[in-house]
Amino acid sequence: MNEVNQKFRLAVHTWIEKDNKFLIVRRSLSDSFMPGVWDTPGGSLNFGEDPKNALIRETKEESNLNIEIGQLLFCHNLVCNNSDHWFALVYQCQIVGQEKIILDPAEHEEYRWVTYEELKQLPKVAFLEDFYINYLTKHV
Amino acid sequence: MFDQNHFVINAAHGLIKNGDKYLITLRATDKNYMPNLWDIPGGTIEFGEHPIEALIREIDEETKTKVKVGNLIFVYDFVSGEKRHQFQMVFTCDYLSGEVILNHREHQEYRWVTLEEMEQLPKIAFLEELVKFLNK
Numbered sequence: 001m002n003e004v005n006q007k008f009r010l011a012v013h014t015w016i017e018k019d020n021k022f023l024i025v026r027r028s029l030s031d032s033f034m035p036g037v038w039d040t041p042g043g044s045l046n047f048g049e050d051p052k053n054a055l056i057r058e059t060k061e062e063s064n065l066n067i068e069i070g071q072l073l074f075c076h077n078l079v080c081n082n083s084d085h086w087f088a089l090v091y092q093c094q095i096v097g098q099e100k101i102i103l104d105p106a107e108h109e110e111y112r113w114v115t116y117e118e119l120k121q122l123p124k125v126a127f128l129e130d131f132y133i134n135y136l137t138k139h140v
Numbered sequence: 141m142f143d144q145n146h147f148v149i150n151a152a153h154g155l156i157k158n159g160d161k162y163l164i165t166l167r168a169t170d171k172n173y174m175p176n177l178w179d180i181p182g183g184t185i186e187f188g189e190h191p192i193e194a195l196i197r198e199i200d201e202e203t204k205t206k207v208k209v210g211n212l213i214f215v216y217d218f219v220s221g222e223k224r225h226q227f228q229m230v231f232t233c234d235y236l237s238g239e240v241i242l243n244h245r246e247h248q249e250y251r252w253v254t255l256e257e258m259e260q261l262p263k264i265a266f267l268e269e270l271v272k273f274l275n276k
Binding site: 006007008009010047048050051072073074075077079082085087089 | 146147148149150185187188190191211212213214215217219225227229
């Protein structure tokens, strides 16, 4: 049943609110995976890495922000090419210290603080679309 | 980087609530992993399976009860050996129907307990952590 090439993978994402707006980042236009599409800071876990430590690390690398992690909100489920089964965990986070966002241009084009309505209109990566439809619309 | 020799195992568990009580199950004495400790229903997610489908399947296999799955509230993870990283996701569930019928290869007993009662019982590692989290 279990084929050797089938792997489970974990990713973690932030959900950061400020004054009823949410922080999103636009993926680099030169990225091979979903270029130009909106995402939130986060990324995949290294082997054995604690999910919360991975989220702190990725957020710092991608946005320069230091965060404190709050409640776990959602798990997105995605199977790719019958070889990778991803679980993407979404955590409510707060910025701690100075709020100076610096993007890594290799990864992201721009960032925005958006309302729910604005988020609805924008093209989103799969986890964010799923989170919007199956969590945000039910909890706001 | 991600080493192809490493692997990740995921499990989904249900914190099944009925009134102010939660369903707990006592692991069978001949289990290799953590026998004779209190656990909550759930088990391994198969490749390609949605966590919530896996949870409903496992709850049915282990207890025969029907539940409504709510939110993901907690993730526990641990590394065992050099190659295996296990994640246990816990979802809240509302008990809907069905008398609890155990699979005795898996469990020897069940109880409906309050959070305070659960605190006093010997529990599997992730459930210890879940109870601490719920008490925060």
